[in-house]
Amino acid sequence: MKLRPFRLFVLILSLFIPAALVAVILFLVIYSGQAIVFNGLHFITNVNWNLGDLYDDPVVVRGIQVPAGAAYGVLAFIVGTLATSALAILIAVPLSIGTAIFLCEAVPEIERATWRYFPWLPPLRQALAMLVELVAVVPSVVFGLWGVAVLIPFLGHYVSPTGNGYGLLAASIVLALMITPIIASTLYDALSQVPKENRESAFALGSTHFEVVTKAMLPMVRTTLIGGIVLALGRALGETMAVLMVSGGGINILPTSLFSPISTIASFIVSQLDSAETDPTNMAVRALSEIALVLFLITLAVNAGAKLLSSGALNVRKPQ
Amino acid sequence: MNIAKLLRTGVAALAITAAAGAIPHAAQASVPLTETGSSLLYPLFNLWVPAYTASHSGATITTTSTGSGAGIAQSIKGLVQIGASDAYLSDAVVKGHPTMLSIPLAISSQAINYNLPGIASLNLSGPILAGIYEGKITKWNDPAIAAANPGVTLPDHVIVPIHRIDGSGDTFIFSQYLAFSDKDWASTLHYGTSISWPAVSGGIGANGNPGMVTALQNNPYGVAYIGISFAKQVAAAGLGQAALLDKHGEYVLPTEETISTAASSVASTTPADERISIVFTPGVNAYPIVNYEYAIVNSQQPNKATAAAIRKFLTWAVNEGNATSFVSQVHFLSLPAAVKALTVAQIKTIK
Numbered sequence A: 001m002k003l004r005p006f007r008l009f010v011l012i013l014s015l016f017i018p019a020a021l022v023a024v025i026l027f028l029v030i031y032s033g034q035a036i037v038f039n040g041l042h043f044i045t046n047v048n049w050n051l052g053d054l055y056d057d058p059v060v061v062r063g064i065q066v067p068a069g070a071a072y073g074v075l076a077f078i079v080g081t082l083a084t085s086a087l088a089i090l091i092a093v094p095l096s097i098g099t100a101i102f103l104c105e106a107v108p109e110i111e112r113a114t115w116r117y118f119p120w121l122p123p124l125r126q127a128l129a130m131l132v133e134l135v136a137v138v139p140s141v142v143f144g145l146w147g148v149a150v151l152i153p154f155l156g157h158y159v160s161p162t163g164n165g166y167g168l169l170a171a172s173i174v175l176a177l178m179i180t181p182i183i184a185s186t187l188y189d190a191l192s193q194v195p196k197e198n199r200e201s202a203f204a205l206g207s208t209h210f211e212v213v214t215k216a217m218l219p220m221v222r223t224t225l226i227g228g229i230v231l232a233l234g235r236a237l238g239e240t241m242a243v244l245m246v247s248g249g250g251i252n253i254l255p256t257s258l259f260s261p262i263s264t265i266a267s268f269i270v271s272q273l274d275s276a277e278t279d280p281t282n283m284a285v286r287a288l289s290e291i292a293l294v295l296f297l298i299t300l301a302v303n304a305g306a307k308l309l310s311s312g313a314l315n316v317r318k319p320q
Numbered sequence B: 001m002n003i004a005k006l007l008r009t010g011v012a013a014l015a016i017t018a019a020a021g022a023i024p025h026a027a028q029a030s031v032p033l034t035e036t037g038s039s040l041l042y043p044l045f046n047l048w049v050p051a052y053t054a055s056h057s058g059a060t061i062t063t064t065s066t067g068s069g070a071g072i073a074q075s076i077k078g079l080v081q082i083g084a085s086d087a088y089l090s091d092a093v094v095k096g097h098p099t100m101l102s103i104p105l106a107i108s109s110q111a112i113n114y115n116l117p118g119i120a121s122l123n124l125s126g127p128i129l130a131g132i133y134e135g136k137i138t139k140w141n142d143p144a145i146a147a148a149n150p151g152v153t154l155p156d157h158v159i160v161p162i163h164r165i166d167g168s169g170d171t172f173i174f175s176q177y178l179a180f181s182d183k184d185w186a187s188t189l190h191y192g193t194s195i196s197w198p199a200v201s202g203g204i205g206a207n208g209n210p211g212m213v214t215a216l217q218n219n220p221y222g223v224a225y226i227g228i229s230f231a232k233q234v235a236a237a238g239l240g241q242a243a244l245l246d247k248h249g250e251y252v253l254p255t256e257e258t259i260s261t262a263a264s265s266v267a268s269t270t271p272a273d274e275r276i277s278i279v280f281t282p283g284v285n286a287y288p289i290v291n292y293e294y295a296i297v298n299s300q301q302p303n304k305a306t307a308a309a310i311r312k313f314l315t316w317a318v319n320e321g322n323a324t325s326f327v328s329q330v331h332f333l334s335l336p337a338a339v340k341a342l343t344v345a346q347i348k349t350i351k
Helices: A005-031 A033-039 A075-106 A112-117 A124-136 A140-159 A168-191 A196-204 A209-238 A241-246 A265-276 A283-311 B002-022 B042-055 B068-077 B091-096 B126-134 B143-148 B169-181 B183-188 B208-218 B228-236 B256-267 B304-318 B324-330 B337-348
Strands: A059-061 A064-066 B033-037 B061-065 B082-085 B100-114 B160-164 B204-206 B222-227 B243-245 B290-298
Touching: A005 A033, A005 A283, A033 A064, A033 A283, A064 A283, A075 A124, A075 A168, A075 A209, A075 A265, A075 A283, A124 A168, A140 A168, A140 A241, A140 B208, A168 A209, A168 A241, A196 A209, A209 A265, A209 A283, A241 A265, A265 A283, A265 B068, B033 B042, B033 B068, B033 B304, B042 B061, B042 B304, B042 B324, B068 B082, B068 B290, B082 B304, B100 B169, B100 B228, B100 B256, B100 B304, B100 B337, B126 B143, B126 B160, B126 B169, B126 B183, B160 B169, B160 B208, B169 B183, B169 B222, B169 B290, B204 B208, B208 B222, B208 B228, B222 B228, B256 B290, B256 B337, B290 B304, B304 B337
Parallel strands: B033 B061, B033 B082, B160 B204, B160 B222
Antiparallel strands: A059 A064, B082 B290, B100 B222, B100 B290
């Protein structure tokens, strides 16, 4: 086979992204190598995170130089990451399904007469759909500010038994708001592409509008829904700033209630990096890059799981 | 074809830049300097730089706020010329990088603030604060707090200790106060820009000094440590300021007088490399949480022009720049004369 210049060019371009991915993984593994050796499995089973005494002479443990008293256990942050994302999905999915169904099936039609007087009015449905998509591109720090200024005083005054609004629930609500438009707009696109025939035949068989939506339309967009959730999870797992602002920054403690302060992996890396850089042994930064590796593996696992779900490999109804 | 052209242009541009870099600088003042680091020092640098560049034509200084740790790390790596830090370099760092200097530029301090409805004045000490942040003292009417506050009716309510989640010079000096006044804290948690905060149920982490003010405002019965630069915001939020037990055994509020007493009490004992804590110093009426704000600079610069530009700017900063009109805007204090002499001597070693 002859390699044409164009093909070669495209081939190089297409290899770029996988190469970058491999480079990132390699960097993380190599850079955190010493930390992986030092921490062992305790890294993911311990709750205690301590940079050690950075102002005292470093000590040598198992042949590796570390600050005195250093211990790196990230279980609390793994739990924090998974708990906030799971709660956020739990809140966002019903909201998104409701929004998508409303946009697709229940937006009231504007009367023709109205159009005559206000010809510049966009169709209501498109306008609302655009609005939902617009929320998806709001920078996350804006959600964080809203969380600090509105959500946290509200939770503290009216919901939390201790009067403290910061924590797991606040972070999950902020994340849920951030990801709802992602799921809703993908689902809306899919719903509006369900063939007219399916919908009309369901009506013809005597289904109510509710049955048409739940039995004829939603089952057809299940794969898209899973895809949307995965996209949303990707954002929720990696969200940093907004979480940092409302999570209460729990450290050395596992969440016991919805109002426990927590830290997610992404927000914790950001909050610790500055201090870690003053570590003369550099072990703190290596440990942080080991957490980054863990986050990477978590997102990989989520994506792989979703691929399995949407490919039908785990579909028990249609064994094929 | 277009790409090839673009590439050629890029290579040419690079070559020109490289050549320009190789040519010795004719005018010293044109060497661009970059400052990065402490968010507490950043506002002061932003007051200094416009005034300095206005009076020194051709000087360009870029300032960024990244955090003390980044300031130290980037200055050591040579990515920036001036690293700003609330904490001096540790012994281990100095051992590894003996040419790195910690140069005090001004004096800062920190307030312990509380949100207790109806209580106008409150006395706290290092051991009490250590107990609160370790979870050993959990209620405001604890006997230890009551003993420090005779005549004050303290509420029977759970304390909400609020700490910084991000690495911070404020955490550094706060934990120094606890470590220097409480042996237990010193042996277990030490001091540093990040602390492995013990699990206190109800304790909260907040991001940055603005986050600390909001978190304390949102949490009645809370206590927090907040940099003195935020005194205005704290007062506007209606939060209380605690008097702290000094080494001499008195409760002292942070005022210009008590802070400068603390600073001058160490002026004579400050070593030549000026790496010294002004936290919990002896001296009557000396506020216990005070610190130098440092410029972290490598004494061996890659070329003479850069070294000269750094020397010139830092000398200006500790002389004209230390005028009250600058430092009082961010609630800092000028360096005492004895310390200034040491600082000037350190600046002269930059080559």
